[in-house]
Amino acid sequence: GEDVEQSLFLSVREGDSSVINCTYTDSSSTYLYWYKQEPGAGLQLLTYIFSNMDMKQDQRLTVLLNKKDKHLSLRIADTQTGDSAIYFCAESRGDDKIIFGKGTRLHILP
Amino acid sequence: DTEVTQTPKHLVMGMTNKKSLKCEQHMGHRAMYWYKQKAKKPPELMFVYSYEKLSINESVPSRFSPECPNSSLLNLHLHALQPEDSALYLCASSQDFGGYTFGSGTRLTVV
Numbered sequence: 243g244e245d246v247e248q249s250l251f252l253s254v255r256e257g258d259s260s261v262i263n264c265t266y267t268d269s270s271s272t273y274l275y276w277y278k279q280e281p282g283a284g285l286q287l288l289t290y291i292f293s294n295m296d297m298k299q300d301q302r303l304t305v306l307l308n309k310k311d312k313h314l315s316l317r318i319a320d321t322q323t324g325d326s327a328i329y330f331c332a333e334s335r336g337d338d339k340i341i342f343g344k345g346t347r348l349h350i351l352p
Numbered sequence: 353d354t355e356v357t358q359t360p361k362h363l364v365m366g367m368t369n370k371k372s373l374k375c376e377q378h379m380g381h382r383a384m385y386w387y388k389q390k391a392k393k394p395p396e397l398m399f400v401y402s403y404e405k406l407s408i409n410e411s412v413p414s415r416f417s418p419e420c421p422n423s424s425l426l427n428l429h430l431h432a433l434q435p436e437d438s439a440l441y442l443c444a445s446s447q448d449f450g451g452y453t454f455g456s457g458t459r460l461t462v463v
Contacts, residue, residue, distance in 0.1 A: 273449045284356075284442055284454040285395065330394055336449055338383050338402060342394035 246343035248331050253349045260318040262346045264331030267312065272336035274307060276316045279328045279345070288316070288329075318348075326350045353378040358443050358455035366463055367433060373458045375426040375443030383407075384426040385452070386418060387442040395442055401426060433462045 245267045254260040266274070272293050277285040291298045291305045291314070298305045304317040318325055331343040356377045365371045375384065383402045387395035400408035401420040415437075417429040426443055443455040 275452075277454075282459075284358075284456040285444075285452075287451045287453070290450055334449055338385070338400045338408060338446075339397060340452065344394050 246331055246333055246341050248329075248343040248346045250344065251347050251349065253351055254321050255351045256321060256323060258321055260316075260321045260325065260348055262316045262318075262329050262331075262348065264314040264316075264343055265312055266314065266331070266333045266341075268333060268335065268341070269312065270335050271312075271333040273334045274305075274314050275330075275332040275334070275340070276303075276305065276314075277330040277332060277342075279330065281327075285330065321348075321350060323350050354453070356443055356445055356453050356455035358441075358458050360458060361456070362459050362461075364461045364463060365430065365433065367435075369433075370429070370431045372430065373428040373441055373443075373460075375428075375455060376424055377445040377453070378424055379445065379447070379453065380423075381445035381447045381453070382423075383446045384420065385444040385446075386416075386426070386428050387444065387454075389440040389442055389457070391439075399428075430460075433460075435462050438462050 247265045275290040276288045279285045302319040306315045328345040328347050330345045332340045334340045359374045386398040389395045398412045399418040404420045415432050419427040438461045440457045442457045444452045446452045
């Protein structure tokens, strides 16, 4: 079956790195995504990784994929107050259906 | 234009009302989606249109009726809704699998 799991909460001090983890069960997942949702807003695509890659870096964001363990992580360097949001991990098998995790609420401590 | 625009932003309707949610994109994306999101939950897929044809219906009750009049527009017609249908309704579009662009949603309250 299809399932995407994430921890629900993460607290990080401003300026530190945040690491949000995700595991998925579908071995035929082709694309893996990280979305950000701020209160009252829609979802913003932060980054995505194709399943034949193991790392992708984009400015402060680093995505690591361990396909053997079906583990995906998002690292946010130098976490800022504006990074406070819910982060959704999601996967797709290459059809038009995306499966979302329950989301990790990132709280920034001063 | 790199946005998905949804109207209205907020909607309150009675259980006997008929209303419509609208979604528009001008990015030339081939696929458009409706998602439903309850508070503190992930988005749940409702419908997918690909090249203006309905390709996925996730067993959504018939009181929700999607319509894709052209490649830029997607509507969701609502009729005889229940209070538990209150949620944030999100529209999204995509061209390929490298990224889905979401609108900011319509917050629907059924009274």
